[in-house]
Amino acid sequence: MDKNLGIKWYQTLDSTNSQAAREFDQAPEGTVWIADFQSAGRGQRGNRWESKAAENLTFSILFRPVFLSPAQQFQVSQAVSLGVQRYLQGKGLDAKIKWPNDIYIGNKKICGMLIEHSISGDKLAGSIVGIGLNLNQRKFSPYAPNPTSLILETGKDDGEYIRREELTQLLGYLCTAYEELEEGFAEELDAEYTEKLYRLGEFHQFMETDADAPADMPVEKMAPGREITARITGVDQYGCLELEFPDSKRRTYPFKGIRYII
Secondary structure, X not given: OOOOOOEEEEEEEOOHHHHHHHOXXXXXXXXXXXXXXXXXXXXXXXXXXXXXXXXXXXXXXXXXXOOOOHHHOHHXXXXXXXXXXXXXXXXXXXXXXXXXXXXXXXXXXXXXXXXXXXXXXXXXXXXXEEEEEXXXXXXXXXXXXXXXXXXXXXXXXXXXXXXXXXXXXXXXXXXXXXXXXXXXXXXXXXXXXHHOEOOEOOEEEEEEOOOOOOOOOXXXXXXXXXXXXXXXXXXXXXXXXXXXXXXXXXXXXXXXXXXXXX
16 A cells, blocks of 8 residues: 555544545545544444543544455454554553454553445455544543553653654554555464454453344443353454353354453
8 A cells, every 4th residue: 555644634523434434435545534532433332432632542544455355354453453552562562452453451441443344346445444542641531441541551751642753653553564464464464463362362251242233332231141251262254253161162253242341
């Protein structure tokens, strides 16, 4: 892809993903939309993404992975998750990927993503990758379950991170990972993604949830499911989470089919 990224910086937007969707047909690959504040930021499972104005990085980047089929779309999620994970690792943090694409430091969430794909025939016409990375925020809403930020985790005490500089660094990691995918290193990325999974190989509690619930229903509003004990062994080619039970039986779960208990 062309590394000459076009960055559009706004003081306020409803949502960077929404703005990307509005400009989707005309925007070249690598276009970035970033906002100091999103009035209607969106997260996974229909949740809102909350972020204090001008303290974090809330942006969307457009990729056009026409070299992938719709069935391979999870490879985009793997690549961009690794891009963020590598960026944080470069800051000295032991970042993990909480399936499918949240980024955690320990048991705290530092980054969330919302990826929206567009399909044309047998190709992926485009992928809008929305990223919310907590950068300089120190205080969070009491309703946010387990947030953290880069400045909290690194203990930086000589001033805040400069958002434009951090955006440039992060975009470099994202584009490098995406280019690896484009150049045919999907198997290597899959192995690295699996290695970096949060709670990989450890027995923990999960809750089975209703995979048939409406796509816009927040997980907190879903009917309670059955609690299970299992360990993550990886993901399949479609991005479903693979779990192994204490009796060695295995099962795969689609997105929204399982919830971590933290």
